[in-house]
Amino acid sequence: KPPAPRRGGRHRPTAAMMHPSVAAVEAVERAAESAELVACAGVTAAGNLAAEAAKARAALASGATGNAVTSLEQASALFELARHCIGLVDVVAGDGAEEAAADPECGWCFGVVVAEIIANSVAAFATSLDLCDDGALQFLEFLSLNLDNLAPHLFGGLCRLGTQLPADDTFTGNLQSRLSRALRGICVWTFVALGRTVGYDRLSGNVLWEWVSADPSWALVLVRGALGMSANDLCEVQVASGDAEFDAVVVPSDLPKLRRAVLSAALGLASTDVAFGIPADDLEGAAVTIEMREAELMLHRAEIAVAVVSSNALDELIMTAMYMGGQISPAVVSFFLSIAQPELVNEPAWASSSPVLEATLAEARRASAIFLSRFEAYSPQVWRLLAAAPEACGGTLPPGFLQDCANMAYVTAPSERDFHHFVTCCLTCSVHSGCPVATDPASLGALCVLAANAGFQPEDAGAVTSALASARGDLREGLASCWAKWRGPPAMHMQPWFEAAAAQVRPPPPQESPPRPPVPANAPPPPPVAPKKGGVLGALLRDAPQQFCCQLDGQLMMDPVQ
Secondary structure, eight states, X not given: OOOBOOTTOOOOOOGGGXXXXXXXXXXXXHHHTXXXXXXXXXXXXXXXXXXXXXXXXXXXXXXXXXXXXXXXXXXXXXXXXXXXXXXXXXXSOHHHHHHHSSOTTSSXXXXXXXHHHHHHHHHHHHHHGGGOOSSHHHHHHHHHHHHHHHXXXXXXXXXXXXXXXXXXXXXXXXXXXXXXXXXXXXXXXXXXXXXXXXXXXXXXHHHHHHHTTTOHHHHHHHHHHHHTOOHHXXXXXXXXXXXXXXXXXXXXXXXXXXXXXXXXXXXXXXXXXXXXXXXOGGGTTSOOOHHHHHHHHHHHHHHHHHHHHHTTOHHHHHHHHHHHOGGGHHHHHHHHHHHHOGGGGSOOTTTTSOHHHHHHHHHHHHHHHHHHHHHGGGHHHHHHHHHTHHHHTTTBOOTTHHHHHHHHHHHSOOOHHHHHHHHHHHHTOBOTTSOBGGGOHHHHHHHHHHHHHTTOOGGGOTHHHHHHHTSOHHHHHHHXXXXXXXXXXXXXXXXXXXXXXXXXXSOOOOOOOOOOOOOOTTOOOOOOOOOOTTOHHHHHHHTOOGGGBOTTTOOBOSSOOO
8 A cells, every 4th residue: 555644644745655665665774773773783783774664765766767676576575674683682782671661561572663673674674575576475485484483482472561561651651552563564464465465365274384384383373463464554654663754654454354364274273284284293204094194183273272362362353253244153153163172071082092182171171171271261152243243144054154153052151042033043044955944954953052051941942942843844854863972071961851852752742532432241233234336255254164264263264175
């Protein structure tokens, strides 16, 4: 997006301003000349940075004036600037960093201005990728290697600063606000570079997993930083240490699209494609059994769950999903169920086959308990998000959605109000086959399991009980088959629902008929029955000769023996 003036400021009428990366490069130049950077990194490092920024700005100016400078050469110059800025963390003196940092315990000990410089340099590089026809992927791979060295510091800074910006106006509070914005800005512009190179529609969990070198903590801290940043925050990063006269900024014009792509990629981290995409070293060249694959998937999801908690990413994930609406609800509930792994309450058949698998199961259960202890606080937001899915999906629920919601009630039960609202919304919809939810055995069975897991008895479940009572007999009979094949954690408190369904299926007892009059002891023989039309053979059988009849009961014998 071309630079735009802020707060009524003006652009300097130079040809170099035509390139969208100029505003970010100028922000780096201003920071390089500041006393704050000199206090952190020293005069020599500040001078070297100013020289590198001048080279990048010259490359942008040459291309804008029609000189033979290609977009690839400009991207190369901006990459060198970003690489140099990221390298500042290696040259910053520890004592000077602690003096300039917002808080020595904040997890980032290199000064606030260094974080802002890195964010703006990555912004300049990411913005140039729109104009780079080829070679961008190579630069992106090099940038990934440089950011890997920054990952632990970025992780510590974002995790210790918390999820909210400080509200006070004190000197320390302002420094913490600047630092939080700068660290989040690094995350945003990193995803901009990645998304514009591979395409936002291809920014999947696999791509993100490969970008972070299969490090779940690094992946989730990038996601958290990118989702928690607004366009105004990005503007503040570029002018935080500058003069009000230089108030041109550059922000990604596709920020909403970026946030949706980042959230989708994060929700795909628990998929089997990501878990098995990079084979484990100890399984290479060996026969991988189903049990080993299941344990590998379980351990992968446990690592994702721990990373979500340790990076404090839950708030950003859920709030961003609520902002995007109910259309993304099926992916959200599937992701949280995958990393919560409520099915671990059951004992897998393979758990006792080896000590390694036993230890893996125990580790996964600990990870699940850690995640659930944090996730419980977000129950109201989760169920409101799920209740918005029926309308957002156009009245047709996606396959497996109600089953996932029923298992989610096992993980975190909805309140009475949220339960009735969710059920009412779902019963007005149909499934993917076009059948109404109330007449589909799998869907109605899932709603019954949801009610049971939420702690509702049949007499208290409202619309679910009404749908069960009005269902046809064959539909009620199909509920038993649905519950017998149920996948996931064992449904709780299902016995009353079993009895309710059985009571509906059992035929009503026959009504008592009045007693028949007693038969007299010497009853007259019944009158002869006139043969019907075509009953000649029947008459012959009744009037058979005596020699062809049995001497005991008088009936005709098939093979009489004299």
